[in-house]
Amino acid sequence: MIRVGIIGVGTVGQSVANILRKNKALISARAGKEISVVKGAVRDLSVERRVDIPLTDDVNEILEDESIDIVVELMGGIDTPYEIIKKALSRGKAVVTANKALLAYHRFDLQQIAGEIPIGYEASVAGGIPIINALKVGLSANEITAIKGIMNGTCNYMLTKMIREGVSYEEVLKEAQELGYAEADPTFDVGGFDAAHKLLILASIAYGIDAKPEDILIEGIENVNQDDIDFAKEFGYSIKLLAIAKKIDGQIELRVHPVLIKQEQMIAKIDGVMNGISVIGDCVGETLYYGPGAGGDATASAVIADIVEIVRAGQSSPMLGFKKPFQSEDLTLLPKEEIRSEYFLRMLVDDAPGVLASIAQVLGKHGISIETFLQRPSENAKKATLLCATHTCREKDILSAIDEIENLPHTSAKVAMIRIEA
Ligand SMILES: NC(=O)c1ccc[n+]([C@@H]2O[C@H](COP(=O)([O-])OP(=O)(O)OC[C@H]3O[C@@H](n4cnc5c(N)ncnc54)[C@H](OP(=O)(O)O)[C@@H]3O)[C@@H](O)[C@H]2O)c1
Known part of the structure; x- marks a missing residue:
């Protein structure tokens, strides 16, 4: 039996525990071994949760438990989860995380520290869409010429509503907050930072480039107004917050900002809270990945896929999908x-x-x-x-x-x- 400990039993953590119980037979059959969540760690034990796993408020009860094989980090933040993951790896435990903010800064050092120990992070980009696996495995024969993604459901919901219903930015933000799509402080989403974290993760798999959020162009949707939307409609455009990675003349261009994009382009048709990512490879041409980018169960679906993969393989492929740096090309970031x-x-x-x-x-x-x-x-x-x-x-x-x-x-x-x- 494979024993899993979950650090952070909130929206995603509860879904992971519950899906692993609900679909246990199916998941165990696919993995080839029984998988059980044996403990969860939270901050506040007095909060009621919809899970039936033993809980602790001491993460060391998971990290120092010799019988736990896989640590699933679902607590959020950067510094504390970084220390927790390093400790789990130092004890030889495989790690699965959905934490894009952490990976935006620490994916290269974690790959180094992990060595042969698997780290799964499928859930960190576009929730339930298996885009990491697509880039690491499915498209590994290709030179990736471009990635263009709608990777923030909150922004896409807001822009879709502004375009379809003529609602102002302020009105639609308020509504998104009431519906739970936007946080009380929406800066992380509407300012483009969340999408940027995801772009950096994808770009490191596609190009081996170690860029940080402060190195790239990031603009949010705060200044889009009805005049822009009227212009867009009149000239056959839609407006989307796109995360873009391109390889141009040996340099990598990385940027996140609102774009006017022709309505007939596939990515322009992705509306509402959904995410969509177009990846262009030199052999395959354009491929498009569509699905829910957030939500407890959708994100848990990707977390569990990583657990299954780790159990199946025993030892996964290198974290960022390459065993040697892409040295021959010496790729640099376009200023x-x-x-x-x-x-x-x-x-x-x-x-x-x-x-x-x-x-x-x-x-x-x-x-x-x-x-x-x-x-x-x-x-x-x-x-x-x-x-x-x-x-x-x-x-x-x-x-x-x-x-x-x-x-x-x-x-x-x-x-x-x-x-x-x-
Ligand atoms: N929600 C989504 O749709 C989604 C999608 C993709 C990726 N993610 C990523 O998944 C991760 C989790 O997101 P979430 O939405 O599930 O967050 P959440 O609902 O806020 O849950 C976080 C959990 O972590 C626990 N926690 C926080 N600090 C802790 C500490 N120091 N020690 C022990 N437990 C601690 C919290 O405990 P208490 O409950 O006691 O406070 C809570 O149970 C984040 O990295 C997020 O970016 C989320």
Whole structure:
């Protein structure tokens, strides 16, 4: 029998314990051995939980129990789970975690520390979607040219609602909080950080690149408004928070931000709280993975898949899916300011002759050519909203141009910018 200890018996931990009991025969048959949860650790023993496993408030009762084979870390946070996982590994216990925040910082050192001891983390990216396994195993023959993912259900729910129903950002955020899709402090989700953590994990499997959240471009959806959505609809775009990894000329581009994306692209059709990830490989072409990105049972499904895999194999493949670094290619991270994209700009300006020309002049000066220019009346009769889509240009050029436009005498507010994903 394989004995499992769960550290953190909250939303996901309870689902793991309950599914392992409910589907025990099936899971044990698939794994080839009986799997039992023998103990769970929590902070507060007085909280009522829907599980029938023995609980402790001392994690060492799990870590120091010689009979426990697999430690499942489902407590969240970074520093404490890092110490806990290291201790579990030092005692030869396999580890399964759903903790993307921890892995965004510590996946490479954990791979080093673990050596031959398996660490599973399928649940850390896109909840129930087996995307880690797809990249580590299913697509291992491919050079991965791009990964584009909707990896945060909260943002996707909010943007879908804003597009379909014309609801404002503030209204939809309040509703998402009432429904439990968004936290009281939503920054981690709406600011793009959660999606960035997941992107970094996928990029390390696809490219062997060890980047940290602070190294990459991360922008949230807080500034998307109805003018942007109207423009998107008029020109056949949807707006999504995309996490993007691309390999371009031996460099890796990693970024998370809202994008305007053509409605006919497969990834643009993923709506509501669902997650979707498109992976393009040089042999296979485009593959798309769709499913629930969060929720106790969906996430537990991925946690248990890791447990089954560990029990089956005894020793799993290397944590990040490669035995040697990708040295031959010497991949580096493309600096944020060198990213190239098409851009959409929204500007509030005086409704006066010559204003449009002065903006076009600034863009031209920075080598940026305009694809579409539209003028919309604004609530204030003396002002107008200008909407502009550019051809491909460099991030640093568009940022300099925006800075200059914001300082023109006729510009009344900060310029809003959304990148266009071709
Ligand atoms: N929820 C999801 O849909 C989802 C999806 C994908 C990944 N994840 C990841 O899964 C992990 C767990 O998420 P969750 O939603 O299940 O969190 P949660 O509901 O807040 O549960 C966390 C559990 O950890 C326990 N805990 C916290 N600190 C502890 C400590 N120092 N010692 C012992 N126990 C401790 C808590 O105990 P008390 O109950 O006593 O406070 C609670 O039982 C996180 O890393 C999260 O990012 C979650």
